[in-house]
Amino acid sequence: MVALQIRDVPEEMRDRLAAIAGERGQSLQAYLFDVLTDEVRRRDNLAVLERFSRGRHGTALGTADVLDVLRAGRQERDTSLGVPGAEE
Incomplete structure (x- = not known):
């Protein structure tokens, strides 16, 4: 695995993200990993739907x-x- 770093995140945003993570019983890192995983999964789903909408596999x-x-x-x-x- 690789490590990612995000620069210039406003403190207010970091605090809000940490609060959301806490509400879910997660660390900030675990929460952000879930957010990124969900985003990638949605993009993959959109790609599949796009292929089907073009009739390639339909x-x-x-x-x-x-x-x-x-x-x-x-x-x-x-x-x-x-x-x-x-x-x-």
């Missing part, structure tokens, strides 16, 4: 196609169960 089906299949499946299920009005 499906060629559109929203309407998916809704049509869902409706047909539900109608077939309801008809087989004898749900009133399912045969419309």
